[in-house]
Amino acid sequence: MPEMIEVPVLIVGGGPAGMSLALLLNRFGVNSLLAERRATITTHPKSRGCHARTMEQFRVWGIEERVRRAGLPQESDVACWCESLNGPLVGYTQPAPTTNTPSPRSIVPQDAVEEALDDALSRCPLADIRRSTELVDFEQGPTGVVAKLHRLNDGHEYQVRAQYLVGCDGASSRVRAALGVQMDGPEQMALMANHYYRADVSHFPHVRSAIGFLVRPRDRSKEDTIVLATGPVGDRWLSVQKLRDGEEPMTEARLIEAVRELWGIPDLHVERINVMNWKMSAQVAQNFRVGRVFLAGDAAHRFPTAGGNGLNSGVQDVHNLAWKLVAVLSRAADDALLDTYEAERRPVAQSNTAFAVDNQHRIDRMDDAFVRRDEDPETWRELLRDQDKQLHSDGQSMGFIYTDGAIVDDGSPVPPHDPQRYWPTDRPGARFPHFWVDAEQTESTIDWFDTSFVLVCGPDADGWQRAGSILAARVSVPLQIKRLPHMLGPLSIERDGAVLVRPDGHVAWRAKQAGAADDLYRAYDLVLAGGTRAVTELVPSIEVRT
Numbered sequence: 138m139p140e141m142i143e144v145p146v147l148i149v150g151g152g153p154a155g156m157s158l159a160l161l162l163n164r165f166g167v168n169s170l171l172a173e174r175r176a177t178i179t180t181h182p183k184s185r186g187c188h189a190r191t192m193e194q195f196r197v198w199g200i201e202e203r204v205r206r207a208g209l210p211q212e213s214d215v216a217c218w219c220e221s222l223n224g225p226l227v228g229y230t231q232p233a234p235t236t237n238t239p240s241p242r243s244i245v246p247q248d249a250v251e252e253a254l255d256d257a258l259s260r261c262p263l264a265d266i267r268r269s270t271e272l273v274d275f276e277q278g279p280t281g282v283v284a285k286l287h288r289l290n291d292g293h294e295y296q297v298r299a300q301y302l303v304g305c306d307g308a309s310s311r312v313r314a315a316l317g318v319q320m321d322g323p324e325q326m327a328l329m330a331n332h333y334y335r336a337d338v339s340h341f342p343h344v345r346s347a348i349g350f351l352v353r354p355r356d357r358s359k360e361d362t363i364v365l366a367t368g369p370v371g372d373r374w375l376s377v378q379k380l381r382d383g384e385e386p387m388t389e390a391r392l393i394e395a396v397r398e399l400w401g402i403p404d405l406h407v408e409r410i411n412v413m414n415w416k417m418s419a420q421v422a423q424n425f426r427v428g429r430v431f432l433a434g435d436a437a438h439r440f441p442t443a444g445g446n447g448l449n450s451g452v453q454d455v456h457n458l459a460w461k462l463v464a465v466l467s468r469a470a471d472d473a474l475l476d477t478y479e480a481e482r483r484p485v486a487q488s489n490t491a492f493a494v495d496n497q498h499r500i501d502r503m504d505d506a507f508v509r510r511d512e513d514p515e516t517w518r519e520l521l522r523d524q525d526k527q528l529h530s531d532g533q534s535m536g537f538i539y540t541d542g543a544i545v546d547d548g549s550p551v552p553p554h555d556p557q558r559y560w561p562t563d564r565p566g567a568r569f570p571h572f573w574v575d576a577e578q579t580e581s582t583i584d585w586f587d588t589s590f591v592l593v594c595g596p597d598a599d600g601w602q603r604a605g606s607i608l609a610a611r612v613s614v615p616l617q618i619k620r621l622p623h624m625l626g627p628l629s630i631e632r633d634g635a636v637l638v639r640p641d642g643h644v645a646w647r648a649k650q651a652g653a654a655d656d657l658y659r660a661y662d663l664v665l666a667g668g669t670r671a672v673t674e675l676v677p678s679i680e681v682r683t
């Protein structure tokens with residue numbers, strides 16, 4: 138008999154999505170086994186940055202400061218168009234502060250993020266992280282999934298029986314292929330090669346003030362290129378080469394020559410660290426769930442990189458999924474709750490795809506305007522200003538509102554989606570807004586949302602607080618009560634109102650004023666039964682008084 142390991146959740150893939158899920162499950166007190174093919178975390182910086190919503194999660198998980206230290210200075214979320222890296226620098230976008238969050242975005246490379254997650258996981262006793270371990274195949278039945286894993290070091294094969302499997306195995310997901318899930322959208326918009334190199338140019342004043350440089354040489358026979366800053370020092374860079382049909386990535390010798398020319402330093406020491414080919418795609422999986430198997434991160438969606446949603450969406454996916462898996466595993470919630478994962482996250486993935494495609498067109502439109510900037514400065518300036526829409530996208534990052542899912546819809550109008558600007562709201566489905574609870578600005582409302590539901594009560598909401606305490610004592614998915622000390626936040630509830638917030642920080646239900654305790658009890662039950670996806674007749678978890 139082959140070796141068989143039993144675990145509640147098997148995670149395939151240890152990129153940002155898979156590691157975040159293992160970390161989250163550990164916080165909830167649930168065991169997981171993570172199988173990752175690679176022996177180490179990524180050696181390529183890939184993603185450029187973490188949006189505020191991701192940084193908020195890192196804050197709650199205790200890794201925000203570490204991640205931020207590995208990033209560029211706060212005001213450097215600007216893109217620069219230039220003819221060469223030693224000038225002239227023709228146009229910069231404007232940096233803009235992220236507001237409405239305790240955790241502004243950070244321009245930080247993915248390897249540093251993975252390092253922080255990996256380090257945090259080393260202190261998670263319930264997360265069994267198995268590197269150099271590949272998923273070979275799996276089968277699912279009504280009670281679980283049996284997967285075959287292959288240890289790459291010594292060829293050992295063994296089986297894992299899990300109640301749920303989450304495929305966080307990236308763009309070429311084997312889990313997705315095995316499920317037969319199709320992707321909507323173009324698979325290849327462009328083929329790119331990222332050259333990651335070391336070259337110490339930290340003496341230049343401009344290298345720490347921009348996320349990247351779009352180099353468009355005046356001599357049009359020379360190649361355009363994008364050079365991205367990697368880390369806070371100014372000694373590691375990423376050169377992005379767009380490959381034509383059949384073209385190979387440039388050789389190291391050619392890269393060194395090109396880099397020296399770009400920086401205008403003929404004897405600059407340049408060392409290529411690695412090179413990675415990747416496809417620019419704009420695809421969303423048709424299903425995020427098939428039975429007991431889920432897809433998250435790049436396995437579920439692939440965006441053009443402009444606007445930087447790849448890593449961020451993966452972290453949000455598993456943040457949405459983790460508490461639902463935990464609630465169903467503990468038998469406190471119906472299976473229908475798990476259907477809300479796709480209902481909530483797929484529309485966000487579609488929106489992020491459209492946003493990223495728009496951003497890519499935004500960048501492409503700059504090329505002609507850059508060349509013609511002296512004849513047509515108005516168009517050039519207008520398009521440069523337009524770039525702010527992709528660089529400052531707090532609305533896209535924090536403003537998504539789930540309208541179909543684990544919520545009790547109160548029928549209020551859904552605020553229009555504004556990708557650039559985040560408009561705080563306590564409407565069901567929205568992220569509960571951040572505001573500081575104390576004058577010293579050390580405690581944010583965001584800090585309250587981690588592994589339990591939270592009933593946020595207005596300063597005069599004695600009735601809701603009492604009802605919440607009764608509910609908290611009887612339910613198996615933990616519920617905490619928080620009393621607002623003041624109404625200094627962007628809330629629609631009155632002083633005696635309350636908001637029920639899910640563990641992922643999204644509003645499940647809202648009572649604008651004092652009301653019947655039964656409304657809260659029913660709301661709690663309805664959310665765990667799947668909210669708008671509930672299929673069972675509700676049996677209240679505590680007796681409803683009539």
Ligand SMILES: Cc1cc2nc3c(=O)[nH]c(=O)nc-3n(C[C@H](O)[C@H](O)[C@H](O)COP(=O)(O)OP(=O)(O)OC[C@H]3O[C@@H](n4cnc5c(N)ncnc54)[C@H](O)[C@@H]3O)c2cc1C
Nearest residue numbers: 150152153154174183184272306307434435445446447448
């Ligand atoms: C070169 C490059 C540049 C990028 N630049 C940006 C950017 O600028 N901005 C941005 O937002 N995004 C960027 N991205 C995308 C970003 O890196 C991804 O969105 C992000 O890594 C997705 O995280 P993930 O955890 O879903 O998947 P991944 O990070 O791809 O992780 C998947 C993991 O699964 C493992 N795996 C696969 N199959 C198996 C198997 N059968 N068994 C076990 N393990 C398996 C892989 O080894 C991998 O570690 C870039 C990606 C690449 C490749």
